[in-house]
Structures are given as structure tokens and as C-alpha cells.
Amino acid sequence: MDLREVAEKRxxxxxxxxxNLYKYLIVNVILAIVSFVFLKSFWLLVFVMFFWGIGVLSDFFEAYSFEDIMGINYRERKIQEELSKMGE
Structure with missing residues (x-):
């Protein structure tokens, strides 16, 4: 995989x-308004925020954190660490 493909993937x-974050914010603001004005309860808002929030959080980790830590070269880095420990 060349550098351009990695950059495109990132x-x-x-x-x-x-x-996904923008959609999450817009929909939850609308649901909050509906919940406060019409429903007088928060269960729908909490339900949507929690489960959709898990998806947004996983997208965040995929885009910004885990790819850097456990990315394409993770296995190769670990192999090199083991080789250096063994003295090769």
C-alpha cells in the first residue's frame, strides 16, 4: 500500500x-427540542444520544487515534522491536 492510499484512507x-458528528449534533438538537416541548420526557433523547454516540466515538477513534497507534505498520513495528530485543 503506497503513501497516497494511506493518506486517502485517513x-x-x-x-x-x-x-457523522454534524448529523449527530443536528438530530440530537432537534430531538432535544421535541423532547422538551412535546414529550416532557428524556428517554428518547438519551437512547439516541447514547447508542449513536457510540458510533460517533468509534468513528473518532478510527479517524484520529487507533490508526496512528495500531495502524498499518503496527505489526512491522512490533516485529522490529522483537528483533532488536533478540539482538538481531
């Missing part, structure tokens, strides 16, 4: 996260 993951 950019796509970040775009996916940002789009």
Missing part, C-alpha cells in the same frame, strides 16, 4: 467522522 475516515 482523509476518508476523518471526513466520515466529521459528517
Amino acid at each position: 482523509a476518508d475516515a476523518k471526513i466520515k467522522f466529521e459528517e
